């Protein structure tokens with residue numbers, strides 16, 4: 001096994017995850033099998049309890065692991081399926097060491113950070129790196145390890161501006177020490193360190209400044225890690241003299257200094273690495289030159305160019321709670337993008353805070369209310385993603401009602417499906433007090449109920465998590481057709497409540513026009529709903545976004561986008577070949593021209609100005625992280 005460690009320096013939000021994933025893509029394109037590990041030095045055992053508002057979405061794996069969203073990047077870029085152990089946290093490591101100590105495995109020794117925690121980290125990496133993740137047997141050739149956090153920024157000065165050692169530095173220390181030992185343990189030729197850094201440009205003189213990178217590399221070396229390759233984020237390509245300077249002061253050959261300049265979409269990053277021969281540099285360090293072939297990135301090249309050439313928009317209103325941080329729904333956004341590219345449309349996502357659609361906002365903040373409804377009414381399709389808690393639920397119900405009544409394509413995911421069922425029961429079946437017991441435990445008409453797989457009384461670990469099977473009850477429905485007329489699908493879940501339809505009421509629901517087209521193996525859990533008479537109104541209890549891939553868009557997202565741009569009928573004729581419903585010739589207009597929408601907002605970014613993947617810069621999502 002060969003290891004590529006990716007660290008980050010100077011500032012956070014450099015796009016280390018995307019860079020590490022892209023390194024994986026290029027190595028895979030060289031014919032190597034690649035896996036990945038993400039290290040998050042925080043104390044949480046997993047990302048399950050972390051707020052999406054603070055930390056971005058919780059990504060869910062097949063095995064039910066609730067992990068950092070960077071694992072989503074790896075899965076999408078490398079088309080692999082990771083396990084929860086591929087995300088290492090301080091919490092997990094300490095828990096494993098403490099469990100061992102309680103079992104008496106340390107034979108009376110004093111248990112310490114060095115060597116016990118550092119050994120546990122190294123053993124964990126070696127154990128997980130050999131788990132096959134690409135559907136083939138046997139271990140991968142290369143494991144890309146991304147170390148979360150920043151090295152050498154505050155470490156160098158030891159203190160941040162407040163004179164306090166940065167929390168992240170303290171948390172990272174055991175991992176840095178362990179990785180230093182690990183590089184020695186696996187030996188030269190098996191370990192390559194790529195340090196992602198920043199080369200800022202001073203706007204006054206336009207000069208590319210190397211000092212932050214120099215400091216960061218010095219910090220890294222001081223901690224026992226020697227970079228083999230520097231990947232420098234900068235707005236423009238690094239000047240040769242700047243590379244020379246970095247080479248001289250950081251002791252890295254100029255040929256191993258790669259520029260990660262701004263690009264129009266992230267699918268260019270693997271191409272950027274390939275063009276600068278980053279793969280050659282990595283393969284040389286890893287002694288893999290004889291094994292690997294020249295990278296074949298035709299598919300990535302075509303997709304990156306195609307994405308740049310799209311200008312005909314499809315506008316999707318995303319009605320949710322965490323609309324301020326686009327990372328909160330990162331996989332949903334990506335899945336929409338994959339589907340839009342397949343339909344040859346430029347994706348425009350309008351983030352609509354659901355509370356703004358509610359009547360109370362009409363009184364308290366009429367402008368916000370008007371803006372939210374304008375966005376909803378201007379959308380080609382509406383998506384209500386997953387969510388927890390009752391804030392903004394009424395707004396989501398109004399959005400589902402609007403989509404149902406006005407024949408606007410709708411995709412409801414998890415909570416978005418539960419909302420649609422409640423709305424249908426209230427408006428169409430006249431069951432005014434229909435509700436979820438999550439929002440009203442005493443509701444007289446519970447149509448969404450607490451339905452854990454395990455204990456009903458115990459609140460911890462009651463989430464239905466990970467891959468579960470859904471069987472199609474009906475073959476003649478849009479969902480089944482979009483999935484290619486299969487009899488079942490395996491998708492990932494993350495929920496406690498479930499739309500439950502009283503068996504006596506099923507007939508009533510169905511005669512009122514709501515079809516339960518997919519159920520679990522017991523037939524008790526409603527997994528997919530559809531309104532057959534509507535152009536596209538689909539709700540799913542699972543999260544199809546987690547399995548969408550750039551070249552393989554998720555079926556139901558494809559349905560939403562196709563229906564939002566009038567392509568659904570053509571798609572349903574040939575659902576197994578997503579792109580075949582589009583005329584082969586695509587627009588050759590490679591220039592993006594901002595379009596002004598009736599509501600006066602360019603590209604529909606009326607709410608929080610979040611740059612879309614298509615027209616934004618690499619990483620530039622307004623938050624500086626994870627585009």
Ligand code: GLN
Nearest residue numbers: 386387414415495496497
């Ligand atoms: N809050 C709902 C539940 O727990 C929906 C969860 C979700 O949307 N992921 O069932």
